[in-house]
Amino acid sequence: MATEYLWENLETANFSGNHLGHLDSSLRLLPAIKELDLSYCELVDAISLFCLPTITKLNLSYNQLTSMPALSENASNVLQSLNLSNNLIVDLRGIERFITLEELNLKGNLISVEQTLVHLNDLANLKNLNILRNPVTHGLNYRNHVIRCLHSSIRSCEQFILDDTTLLFSERKVIGAASGRLKLGxxxxxxxxxxxxxxxxxxxxxxxxxxxxxxxxxxxxxxxxxxxxxxxxxxxxxxxxxxxxxxxxxxxxxxxxxxxxxxxxxxxxxxxxxxxx
Known part of the structure; x- marks a missing residue:
């Protein structure tokens, strides 16, 4: 029985650098995991992460993911840090589920449509966002558009960091300016x-x-x-x-x-x- 090998007290695990490709049901053996590193694992999907209810820090960088990871409702309410840098993500649909997220790294993906950024508007606790090296950042006013799509409560965060740079006071004033508009979909x-x-x-x-x-x-x-x-x-x-x-x-x-x-x-x-x- 797999239950006799249950790592019920393990809270941190690093599997980076393995050629996994896919994740299987073995993750169910980590019911208490809080920090998980799956970077450089050639992952093409992250469906099996649904069985991790207590995850707070998740590193999925340098894989081949094309969409947001599927997490359980409980995990979506406790996840604080998500690293999706250097994947193949083009759309932010699904990111709005992670309402407790404080750090989000989307650097080096394929996000090219500014309108998908409106999904950031549900992340009221966000403090650090990195979206560098995406096609969407090639526009002259991309930074202003990203800021306008953030949740309005972030305006009170004096140390909010966007693309490794703290927001200026003038930038903070337009936070959430697009929040009254309907999301596409x-x-x-x-x-x-x-x-x-x-x-x-x-x-x-x-x-x-x-x-x-x-x-x-x-x-x-x-x-x-x-x-x-x-x-x-x-x-x-x-x-x-x-x-x-x-x-x-x-x-x-x-x-x-x-x-x-x-x-x-x-x-x-x-x-x-x-x-x-």
Missing amino acids: SSSSQLLKCLIDSINNILKGKKTNCNRSREPPVTQLAQPSSSFYLHKSSTETEREESSSPDNTTTTNKLPPRGEDFISVFHSNIFERYLPPL
């Missing part, structure tokens, strides 16, 4: 589609079926607002003049026609809810 796509369908139905006199609890009230979005207006075209102005009893232009601003309202609504929704590039 299936849920945000559904929300966006629901909002657009709802406003279309309102304009057509139909009842909306949108009942998502976190959505902005559709009726509020549909209320006339200067942000949703288009400048009147000459044709619209002539139409209003000809319909006026005394052939004079009306002084009250009218909401745009249905098709114009829809187009402006669409553009404002994208501008308001999608993170800037």
Whole structure:
């Protein structure tokens, strides 16, 4: 029985430099492990890490991982340090599960899309982030965009380190500036589609079926607002003049026609809810 070899008191293990390729169920023999080094092990996945409930420091650097490691819910709530440097990661989806994370090293991966950085917004305890040597860092304003995607509570951390450099006071002021925007993904796509369908139905006199609890009230979005207006075209102005009893232009601003309202609504929704590039 494997249980007779259970290392129930082992808290630190270093398996770096082994050509493992894959991890198997042997990790279940480490129920109390807190610090685990699996760097330089040619790993292509980290699925078996799900059986480590107490892990607080995990080193998976210099492997061939393409996504975030899968950890148990309990481990996701205790993990403090995660080193994923020098892998093949392109997307940060899944990082939001590690809410207790304080140190995150993503140096030397393949992250190229700035929009995936919004997943950092759930890491309220983060103190040290390294994202150097990723394609996304080649932009002139990449540092500012990363800072805007951080959790707003990090603003009170005077010694937050980004790419080996402590944030300046001016940089700290924009921490979390993008936190009010929706994250990209299936849920945000559904929300966006629901909002657009709802406003279309309102304009057509139909009842909306949108009942998502976190959505902005559709009726509020549909209320006339200067942000949703288009400048009147000459044709619209002539139409209003000809319909006026005394052939004079009306002084009250009218909401745009249905098709114009829809187009402006669409553009404002994208501008308001999608993170800037």
